[in-house]
Amino acid sequence: MSVTQVVVLTGAGRGIGLAILQHLLSLPTPPNILAVTRTITPALKSLSVTHSNLETVSVDFSSSPSDLKSEIQSSIIDVAVSRWGRIDSLVLNHGMLDPVAKVRDADVNEWEVTFRTNFLSNVEIVKAASGELRRVGGRVVMVSSGAAVGVYTGWGAYGASKAALNHLNQTLALEEPDITTVAIRPGVVDTDMQTALREVHGKVMKPEEHAKFLNLKKSGSIVKPVCLLFPS
Template structure:
């Protein structure tokens, strides 16, 4: 797969884990990024390493839906176009059984994982229609598998998958793909093992502990680089699909790591 044209991409969740791997991949290949983070300091290293010509940071909490339009304005004002949106942020909270969780906690979880994504998508669509661009959604296996205490998270990721399906119908000039990144060695996994394990079933807690202990976790670069490449050159025929990062149809986007 060849990548020639420099792309302008909005990326969320870039301060660590998969998002950071996506950012490094894209910036090392001269693409331009608007990064949304709760604080600028978390992304200072990317600014320092790649320079202000390639990176713009918008500081704020994505539950402030006005950030979406601001990010689009930055991309268009700075580089004159927008080619892709990567929605990679999210929270596992609240990790509680449905019987023990308040509606307000679910609302907060959905505001972070779903409603902010809708705000971003709505804001980018006019620009992406012009460039026949792409929207890549970082989903989860929890969208199709149930874990005790993960109801809000899993349901929110299932919504993202359906948003991809809907956009494939409603926005034929924009390619939207939902990606399952697998179980990755990230801060979220540490929290699952050390904090949220108390709210999970013993079986599920043991599963995630064993993956770390036995070296079964993926490196962030493995799914991260696939997501980055899809943002640059994901094909129209993939639009609306929910795909594992290592699915056979994504072979050209994968690499040995």
């Protein structure tokens, strides 16, 4: 007898995460999904009404380490296991771009929030779920960025946190042979982050860097937030 897979998807309220969620729900045999987001958006509320295999929870990944550890255990791991008895996959998609500022203007407290959100929270989730993933031969998909290996003015906090995420992916692949682990670089996707880059952060970036993102949007070359991780 086949077992319905259980997927934990973070950053599920909008952008790439919402596109992944909609794709998974549209599959002929959709998995059970725990959709995790800071804010339960109207789109998530609507989907949860029409799909009995979808559970939504709110988690703030920028919380302090002690609060975050307990929240991940109680709001993610315990919820998924108590409802469906297993966790087969983590899709770690949540993240933030801010602060966008040169290093000479950096607020280290803001960098700390970025690293808690983009990196340390993922360490906590993987650690908390590793027993379940190991038991079923599960998978971890980390949504990384080209900024992990490329440099833009003012992107120090974001790029460094994504580089750390890539290293976490490699470390997990080495240490946990029973868990399949990959990091995905989705490209320049037309999300709220790109809107902020075009409309807010141009004053920090170099003109040619800012122009790149303006031209991608103007030319229609920017990638739409359709499902990038699970193509049909």
